[in-house]
Amino acid sequence: MSHITGDQGKGRQGLRLPTPPGNMNYSRFLTAVSAARRPSAIRILTELQQRSPPSLISLAGGAPNPDTFPFQFATIKVKNGDSIVFDEATMKRALQYSASPGIPELLSWMKGLQKSLHNPPTLAYSPENGQMEMCVTTGSQEGLCKVFEMLVNPGDNVLLDAPTYSGTLAALLPLGCNIINVPSDQHGMIPEALGDILSRWDPADAHAPGSSVPRVLYTIPNGGNPTGASMTARRKQEVYELARKYDFLIIEDDPYYFLQFQKPWAPTFLSMDVDGRIIRTDSFSKILSSGLRIGFVTGPKPLVDRVVLHIQASTMHTSTFTQLMVSQLLQDWGQDGFLRHVDGVVQFYRSQRNAMLSSADRWLKGLAEWHAPAAGMFLWIRLHGIADTKQLIMEKALEKEVLLVPGGVFNIDSSEACPYVRAAFSLSTPQQIDEAFKRLSALIREAAQP
Numbered sequence: 001m002s003h004i005t006g007d008q009g010k011g012r013q014g015l016r017l018p019t020p021p022g023n024m025n026y027s028r029f030l031t032a033v034s035a036a037r038r039p040s041a042i043r044i045l046t047e048l049q050q051r052s053p054p055s056l057i058s059l060a061g062g063a064p065n066p067d068t069f070p071f072q073f074a075t076i077k078v079k080n081g082d083s084i085v086f087d088e089a090t091m092k093r094a095l096q097y098s099a100s101p102g103i104p105e106l107l108s109w110m111k112g113l114q115k116s117l118h119n120p121p122t123l124a125y126s127p128e129n130g131q132m133e134m135c136v137t138t139g140s141q142e143g144l145c146k147v148f149e150m151l152v153n154p155g156d157n158v159l160l161d162a163p164t165y166s167g168t169l170a171a172l173l174p175l176g177c178n179i180i181n182v183p184s185d186q187h188g189m190i191p192e193a194l195g196d197i198l199s200r201w202d203p204a205d206a207h208a209p210g211s212s213v214p215r216v217l218y219t220i221p222n223g224g225n226p227t228g229a230s231m232t233a234r235r236k237q238e239v240y241e242l243a244r245k246y247d248f249l250i251i252e253d254d255p256y257y258f259l260q261f262q263k264p265w266a267p268t269f270l271s272m273d274v275d276g277r278i279i280r281t282d283s284f285s286k287i288l289s290s291g292l293r294i295g296f297v298t299g300p301k302p303l304v305d306r307v308v309l310h311i312q313a314s315t316m317h318t319s320t321f322t323q324l325m326v327s328q329l330l331q332d333w334g335q336d337g338f339l340r341h342v343d344g345v346v347q348f349y350r351s352q353r354n355a356m357l358s359s360a361d362r363w364l365k366g367l368a369e370w371h372a373p374a375a376g377m378f379l380w381i382r383l384h385g386i387a388d389t390k391q392l393i394m395e396k397a398l399e400k401e402v403l404l405v406p407g408g409v410f411n412i413d414s415s416e417a418c419p420y421v422r423a424a425f426s427l428s429t430p431q432q433i434d435e436a437f438k439r440l441s442a443l444i445r446e447a448a449q450p
């Protein structure tokens with residue numbers, strides 16, 4: 001890991017300049033738990049063995065003999081007519097332990113995709129200076145949870161724009177941090193508001209021992225869950241500049257990146273990352289399968305390595321079977337085939353979104369307000385005349401046979417009154433969506449206070 005001295009980043013007149021590219025001191029971001037993690041000797045041997053020629057005779061490792069396993073082979077039909085074949089040898093591999101960062105062919109395919117989509121400046125950096133690295137996780141949720149554990153101490157100030165994904169709150173809140181809510185609108189986090197919050201601190205104090213300057217910012221940049229908000233490139237750039245000024249890391253949780261309804265897709269934080277301060281989580285849950293549980297962490301190698309140490313000590317690795325299944329599909333498809341598939345998925349969600357918007361116009365005009373989401377699968381609706389949607393949904397909505405998520409569950413303090421509901425346009429047909437909004441409109445009319 002690289003280290004910087006106390007004077008690093010100061011200009012000649014004592015003015016503080018942003019951290020020079022590739023000069024991050026990653027150790028200052030680690031929790032004591034993460035810093036204490038050591039590589040597992042057995043895991044290293046397993047990985048060594050898997051990279052060795054078949055002539056190697058290994059009495060190391062404690063892997064079971066796959067000849068004793070009951071499964072023999074499998075053929076998985078793909079909707080385009082192709083097949084993914086697990087012959088006997090592949091099946092044995094699929095049923096066996098594998099490397100903690102992920103199987104090599106899936107990792108290298110994904111690195112190629114990240115390069116094509118984001119071309120992160122850090123690709124060319126040395127490993128210790130934040131070179132882009134990746135690991136496979138069991139869904140992006142595992143990655144997020146481990147990233148938080150790596151970076152967040154009790155009492156730390158953490159920046160995020162709530163309402164936000166309840167899974168993030170579930171992972172963060174028990175860590176005992178102090179979450180600072182950065183105001184946001186339909187274009188996501190507002191950089192001016194973030195600047196105001198940060199102006200409480202002097203950037204020069206960021207590296208002082210015991211400093212309370214936030215070291216982590218979390219945001220969902222596209223099709224936010226629950227708000228549907230998507231950040232503009234300008235906002236991302238401004239937030240990134242603040243991260244440089246105050247030297248904090250940005251966690252870019254982007255599972256709806258592939259569900260952007262308009263092209264060109266917005267540039268990501270990762271694509272702007274000249275310093276190596278972005279940790280990005282990607283997910284295949286919305287485009288290939290949510291049940292296979294495949295996600296990825298992309299970020300500076302010194303930090304991704306820490307996530308991998310945590311994986312070594314917990315799940316050991318994401319299921320080899322599901323990694324092989326997805327990897328074979330991606331090798332067959334190539335990047336073009338993958339992106340063609342994504343286009344098809346986007347087309348589906350775009351027309352679902354449009355159907356929901358027209359039903360909202362038909363039934364909820366004057367009773368509620370909303371913004372058309374540019375990505376994702378959610379419409380965030382503010383109900384007029386209802387201070388808190390919790391009781392309405394939990395008690396009255398079921399009677400009317402319509403269910404939505406009361407917005408409060410996405411707030412840092414879920415007991416706070418919240419006039420919003422989240423409606424998903426992923427699963428229901430346009431007819432069902434229309435009927436649901438008709439029922440919701442009746443519910444609002446009955447419950448709304450003038």
Ligand SMILES: Cc1ncc(COP(=O)(O)O)c(C=O)c1O
Pocket residue numbers: 138139140141142165167220225253255282283284285290294295
């Ligand atoms: C914003 C956000 N992040 C992360 C996740 C976790 O996704 P997964 O673990 O399935 O990749 C979700 C799932 O809905 C989400 O909405």
